Amino acid sequence: MKYRTLGQNEKLSAIGLGCMSMSQAYGLPDDEESIATLHLALELGINFWDTADVYGNGKNEELISKVLAPNRHKVFIATKFGFTTNADGAISFNGSPGYMSQAVEKSLRRLNIDTIDLYYAHRIDPTVPVEEMVSAMAELVKQGKVRYVGLSEASVSSIRKAHAVYPITAVQSEYSLLTRDPERNGVLAVCKELGIAFVPFSPLARGLMTNTLDLSALPDTDFRKKLPRYQEEHAKNNEQLASSFAQLAKEIGCTPAQLAIAWVLAQGDHIIPIPGTKKRKYLAENAGSVDVELSAERLQKIEDLLAKFPNVGNRYDEASWKMVDKSNA
Numbered sequence: 019m020k021y022r023t024l025g026q027n028e029k030l031s032a033i034g035l036g037c038m039s040m041s042q043a044y045g046l047p048d049d050e051e052s053i054a055t056l057h058l059a060l061e062l063g064i065n066f067w068d069t070a071d072v073y074g075n076g077k078n079e080e081l082i083s084k085v086l087a088p089n090r091h092k093v094f095i096a097t098k099f100g101f102t103t104n105a106d107g108a109i110s111f112n113g114s115p116g117y118m119s120q121a122v123e124k125s126l127r128r129l130n131i132d133t134i135d136l137y138y139a140h141r142i143d144p145t146v147p148v149e150e151m152v153s154a155m156a157e158l159v160k161q162g163k164v165r166y167v168g169l170s171e172a173s174v175s176s177i178r179k180a181h182a183v184y185p186i187t188a189v190q191s192e193y194s195l196l197t198r199d200p201e202r203n204g205v206l207a208v209c210k211e212l213g214i215a216f217v218p219f220s221p222l223a224r225g226l227m228t229n230t231l232d233l234s235a236l237p238d239t240d241f242r243k244k245l246p247r248y249q250e251e252h253a254k255n256n257e258q259l260a261s262s263f264a265q266l267a268k269e270i271g272c273t274p275a276q277l278a279i280a281w282v283l284a285q286g287d288h289i290i291p292i293p294g295t296k297k298r299k300y301l302a303e304n305a306g307s308v309d310v311e312l313s314a315e316r317l318q319k320i321e322d323l324l325a326k327f328p329n330v331g332n333r334y335d336e337a338s339w340k341m342v343d344k345s346n347a
Contacts, residue, residue: 019305
């Protein structure tokens with residue numbers, strides 16, 4: 019495994035492990051395989067794990083704790099707070115200091131650890147000044163409950179305001195060959211400017227770029243069923259793109275997943291993607307992406323290929339877009 023630096027001196031694996039799918043969103047959970055995947059991550063040197071209190075309503079943190087707690091010194095753990103679900107199932111976001119103080123205690127208890135390495139605000143709450151929220155997060159650092167502070171799906175404006183109050187160590191957002199928003203809205207550039215690590219989730223476009231995803235066979239419980247990118251004419255465009263991308267990967271000598279992650283890695287040394295999986299075979303495959311070398315010529319071939327299939331569709335449906343920092347859409 020190769021490593022990159024987060025903050026001043028944290029050496030993290032160049033790719034992390036997104037753990038959400040172990041407990042929700044993509045088919046049925048398989049705790050036994052997930053636990054085996056976490057152990058394999060340790061063997062492979064993948065020491066940057068990402069979860070959130072909302073994943074499986076806390077079950078993901080509890081699952082991870084079974085491997086995390088006895089191997090605490092080997093893992094840099096990130097979790098997130100803020101999403102809430104009311105009695106009728108509606109999801110909202112609460113970034114208030116009062117709610118945060120409750121959420122962090124619950125995450126610490128579920129993870130069975132004393133300190134969270136990286137604590138993200140899962141979104142930006144439009145009803146709470148970002149300066150107020152980050153000031154409260156800074157207090158968690160002073161209390162020893164959190165080591166570093168991060169933001170998720172934040173705009174350039176929010177990042178600058180937050181960083182002026184307390185150093186933001188990482189910003190997380192969706193970024194992949196199909197999701198180029200962080201390039202266009204300036205988030206990637208502002209992170210580099212301010213010395214903030216950028217942590218892309220879904221670097222495989224939620225499985226699309228692996229060329230193994232049968233969109234027509236997705237179960238109704240799968241999160242992707244409601245996203246525009248996986249429906250109708252967008253799905254057809256993306257399946258054709260994935261097939262052509264797989265051929266390019268074959269020519270280069272790697273798998274489509276490895277090429278897609280390698281492309282993300284090539285966009286900057288301050289970038290640490292967190293491809294998600296709950297299966298050992300995919301984790302091992304993803305780990306190989308750090309050894310894929312991409313020349314300027316190969317990068318241009320990828321861009322030329324993408325230009326042939328422009329109808330990729332939106333990454334979120336309308337409800338999910340409402341939860342994204344508006345100037346970051």
